[in-house]
Amino acid sequence: MQKLLRALKEVPLRDLPWRKTRDPYKILVSEIMLQQTQVERVMPFYIRFIRQFPNARALSKAPLSKVLKAWQGLGYNRRAVCLQRSAKILSEAKVSSRLPGVGPYTKAAVEAFAYNKPTIFIETNIRTVFLYYCFGRLDISSHSVRKISDKEILPLVEKALKKSGIEPREFYARLMDLGTQLKRQGIKLNNKSVHYTKQSKFEGSYRQLRGQILRTVLEEPATLHRLIQVIARSRRDVVKTLASLSSEGVIKLKRNKFYIAG
The missing domain is CATH 1.10.340.30 (Hypothetical protein; domain 2)
Incomplete structure (x- = not known):
């Protein structure tokens, strides 16, 4: 001591x-x-x-x-x-x-x-x-x-x-x-x-995917199809991450496009 x-x-x-x-x-x-x-x-x-x-x-x-x-x-x-x-x-x-x-x-x-x-x-x-x-x-x-x-x-x-x-x-x-x-x-x-x-490893992680989705939606609202296309991850992973971000009140779906909530 x-x-x-x-x-x-x-x-x-x-x-x-x-x-x-x-x-x-x-x-x-x-x-x-x-x-x-x-x-x-x-x-x-x-x-x-x-x-x-x-x-x-x-x-x-x-x-x-x-x-x-x-x-x-x-x-x-x-x-x-x-x-x-x-x-x-x-x-x-x-x-x-x-x-x-x-x-x-x-x-x-x-x-x-x-x-x-x-x-x-x-x-x-x-x-x-x-x-x-x-x-x-x-x-x-x-x-x-x-x-x-x-x-x-x-x-x-x-x-x-x-x-x-x-x-x-x-x-x-x-x-x-x-x-x-x-x-x-x-x-x-x-x-x-x-x-x-x-x-845990960042590359390919859920954390990386969250960041990619938010970056894309911050630039402009995007459809699910557009997000999958831009991010190049499986539909299942993107949908799961979108559901999580939505439940946290970070993003919202309006007229088939995802926006930042608030």
Whole structure:
């Protein structure tokens, strides 16, 4: 633990745009964007998105098609839909885990970074830090079969926060940057976690198909025949994906053509 606390105080903090604000809306946007997406990729999208939708009201009033266009290229478009729905609630209430797409981690992160609350949470970089500093070489060696649960790590995060003497928002920023630093040094330990899952291949995936459909429909409304023709995937896959997007309220069918809903 002492080595971890020393490393925490020595790690250089990255200059990230969402660290320059205490606005819960802007921090929520960054946290949603950072889900399963690397910091470097998120930064230009975040800057453009905030410029276009500077507050929850602006985002909640925007047409969904405009929001999806602003999100295009970032992937996991469902996040944009959930974020806009959250913005509609946010204009009237505080950040809550009942917001669409906002689970316990995102809620805790927003509370720490926006309100400086001493919430306790884990994400991938934080997990790497504690696996490296607190579980010893035997546990994290390639020959070890033991997997570490977040339940074992959470009390250590709480202990480190109390012992560090650093305010919560800076503590978590330092933890995340230390985790990034370790990974850049080739130390990648999340496969030693019980919660680790290998990301599925993107090429030919359902996720890729969702993105292709949305891109096509954003350009102009399209018939089922046109979508199958442009995307070059089976009718069954396209119909199944359209049904899913429709049930989520992302697209709608009108006069035999699919449109972005809203």
